[in-house]
Amino acid sequence: MSNSSNISEIISTNNIVGGVGKNISHDSSLKHANGTAIYVDDIRVPENALHLYAFPSPHAHAEITSMDLSQVEAADGVALVLTANDIRGLNDVSPTHSGDDPLLAVGKVVFQGQAIFAVAANSLNQARAAAQLAKISFKPLPAILSIDEALAKDSFVFAPQVMAQGNAEAELKNAKNTLSGKLNIGGQDHFYLEGQASLVIPGEDDNVLVHCSTQHPSEVQAHVAQVLGVERNAVTVEVRRMGGGFGGKETQASPWAALAAMTAVKTGRPAKMRLVRDDDMIMTGKRHPFQISYEVGFNDAGIVTALDMTLVSDCGHSLDLSRAINDRALFHADNCYYIANMRVKGLKCRTNKVSNTAFRGFGGPQGMMAIEEVMDQVANALGKDPLAVRQANLYTTTNNTTHYGMVVEDNVAGELIAQLQASSNYNQRKADIEAFNASSKFVKKGIALTPLKFGISFTTKFLNQAGALIHIYADGSVQLNHGGTEMGQGLFTKVAQIVANTLNIDLSHIKITATNTGKVPNTSPTAASSGTDMNGMAAKLAAEKLVGRLRKFAIEHYGVSEAEVTFLPNQVRVGEQTFSFKNFVHNAYMERIQLSATGFYATPKINFDPETGKGRPFLYFSYGASVSEVAVDTLTGETKVVQVDILHDVGRSLNPTIDHGQIEGGFIQGMGWLTNEELFWNGDGALKTHAPSTYKIPTMGDRPDIFNIALFDNENMEDTVYKSKAVGEPPLMLAISTFRAIWQAVNGGLNAPATPEAILNAYEEQQ
């Protein structure tokens, strides 16, 4: 083979296009903009496809005393009506196999919106209309609709968890100052723009191909198989992209896939189930509301010497992921602060509401909200600057053990905070605000700086594994498969950049593919911010295997030493010869070299023992801090976020543009959670905010007028992929500074979300 370099290849040898660290646009950005990106509901279905509607329970808790669906079955266009009796396998879609998440109700309903039966018809309108003809009698039962009622009735989905160090009880007695308080934190709807959707194509035997909008294809596969009563090898789940996930498509995608799969198998026709907005909001889980109570002891310098805190979550009717979510709240109840004597207890309430689930931050935000409330209360009690109190309590190189026993090794919060304090001009602005408030009649301003430290890894150990499968075709093009899913976060782009770097070829040669359980099996959910860390590493390992084989081929085939083989950008140098990557790969193929490899990654170092409440649940921490300035109209409670400054740690950024997008988007989503996004249930347990007309996520005008975002210069001290850090969830918690700033403006007494009403109530209470 001759050296076949041409001019364009020589030009490109300086560097590959699209490697790690570059500002690469999302791989689908043009398709997003021109409408050609395909989501589940956009897949063209055959004319004979069926469309499903699930009939929601009108009661929060009731016995089903009779059910007559004969008119439903006889209605126009109806092909099939499904009840629990039609389930050949197991009637459960619990992610933890707790058996309390029936796909279709049996004998009783436990929340408003629970699916009782499903109808498959020629159109969704026909299915919905038919379902209204059902004759069902209910005997209403007493319902538990609040955390307080659940506590009073000892209604829990799981046992309490305690994490502690030192002796909080004793040191509270010894403390110079103490205070206690409560904080209520509301839930949040994910409001992904694309609702839950599954399309099932029946195959031979009882095989099904499930196109599903989910963050967890392997779990959908498992649940579909379990409901159908088949082995998982009969079910293939494919996800090209989601129109947003945020945790809401981790466990919440399965029921609709399973109902569509049952329909497809029973009728032999393709079946689609898509939840329209109201049904989606009523029938699927949300962020957990929390009730915090605490007792804190502190010295006159503002150092917290003892803290006893209880974090109670409203889990809804079933366990779902509530145990791990409440645990993560406990893991983050220290945030960046060393508290020598700390005891934190988590209680998980069962209520007659939709089962709450994963949502960006996974309990972490609620835990941080708790400790940040404590910091402000301490500062307030002492008349000290809240930032000074926060700084006084930070972990140090010696005070570095968390209440769950993990040592904080890369503690950078202090340095990061100091940088942000200076760059945001915090001190001067705080003084200006005090002067403004002294003279302003009814507009009051507030400013707050809050830090964050977020643990990265699934606290459920077995989930910390990922796989990838890379093919190099004989023309030198690469197909990339891994277990991570794309929900907009840019995972596919980042992993492709990693593979481009590892193979040292341009990004344009790497084909991104849909996530498919047939390509990479037994995948973990794309969650816990771990998508890039784990799948990126698995893909890197697969690519390294291929490089290793190609290197070995070069040595053996061309009779050169290892040192004489160099993978140049888009080229391979072997001794004196230089091949284009394409030709080199072709040569390897002709010599029967395997050009397909898998990669597998299991996160190292992690362990946690729930019995003792001790361990190292995280590989590392991500850090960040933000300053929010707000203006509050104290006559109406209306708020404007005037300025936000963010400094955030993503380690060595794999793609600064995409990381920037995660930070900004996460912040705004967190700001929505803590300000306008209020979930309102009426006294019967019916959610009344189930559409954007009543549930208000931030719109463009809510964005801070001045919004500065910078990346903290840091590299991950752990051996992560190219020294990067996770970025998915942590930025959401930057928005806690907005809540604290409003709290400052009204002098406390505020619960979340800080709606105009909550703010006005708090303000008047303090007057």
Place this chain on the structure above:
Amino acid sequence: MTELTQNIKFLLGEEEVNIELNDASTCNTTVLEFLREIKHLKGTKEGCGEGDCGACTVVLVTEENGKLHKKAVNSCIQFLPTLDGKQLLSVEHVHDHPAISAMATNNASQCGFCTPGFTMSLVAMYENGSSDISDDLAGNLCRCTGYGPIIDAAISMGDKPTSDPDLVTRLQKLKQNSDGVASANYFAPTSIAKLAETYAKHPDATLLAGGTDVGLWVSKQHRLLEKIICLGNVAELKILNETDSTINIGAGVTYSQAIDIINSNYPQFGEIIRRTGAKQVRNVGTIGGNIANGSPIGDSPPVLIALGACIVLQNGNKTRELAIEDFFINYGKQDIGKAEFISNIIIPKNQPLKAYKISKRHDQDISAVLGAFSIVVKDGLVLGARIAFGGMAGTPKRAKACEQALVGKVFDMATIENACAALEGDFTPLSDMRASANYRMKVAKNLLKKCYLEMTEA
């Protein structure tokens, strides 16, 4: 040639589409359903089905007096027959538009589901030479980006309205063929006389103005409207003019069309109209509809009541004038007869006005409370007061006890406190998902204080 036709004709991009309105379900088909299910054009997304998220935004091009108007609308609540004589552009029809590359190259998308809707709002912005980004895009929700890169995209795109004389001719030709649509289920009369006649013949029909409320009866409540009378083509309902003493707004005038004249007379009313709905809503929604639907939380009625505005109602060839405050009788009950309709709204000019809209979110939210105050003060004395609230009762309603506590009194904080207390006699508000009764009452009082502070500060 003039004739009534059962068919509608419009352009879908460049393709001429001719649809026979042969049943109610065709007439109830939304533009979104038409695009996605009938034409299999899947670029336009359904995000909410109620005109509140903008994922389904399309651009409608209309021709008037040789000029093209391009407006962003929510296709999920727009009925198919209303496309008659227009051009419909979905994201598939703008593939070379600068809006696309602006969105694609500024990292303005993450999950991408809302993105085609943003693209179409940007197309409308570009074509209209608008640069009020935050207002133009307030009707498009994005859950991923935090909006910054989308603002960058809007800025980078610039604006260069394109003219298209061919399209003017084609749209004129489409309209020449008919004098209005009349099928068994859908009527689109072109004159007020025809409207009166049609409504008299079909008093059970639903009057359709912008459809930002009626559209939801179909998209959300899944009702089938057997007969629809579309007001959009009635020339007389589009009058918009002012004299020295009044503004006259036809019931078919959209918020977008009315906003300039309102703004120039009553800037705070203009801002309330702006916040009533985002661009896609204002481009089709009407003040006439905002009154006629009788909602207790419509934004314009309290302001109109405070200003002493009235409406003109027509039934057959009879007309009558009615103060807007008298139109609202009780929740769900208005002073409007069978086959009677609102033809226009007359607003007196040169009144004092302070008006405040309170909602959880600033833009595109339904009011918890809306307070409107027209208080005349001379030499420190209150000479007159017209105060009205929305969200405080089953109807938009005047606060008569509060007014009485003000009129003839010294305009000071003591009087205001008394007037605030009097509000308790005027209203017994409800608690719901937007606000509690307690907050509503508290904020109603505080708005009066705010009004006082603003009036006395100046």
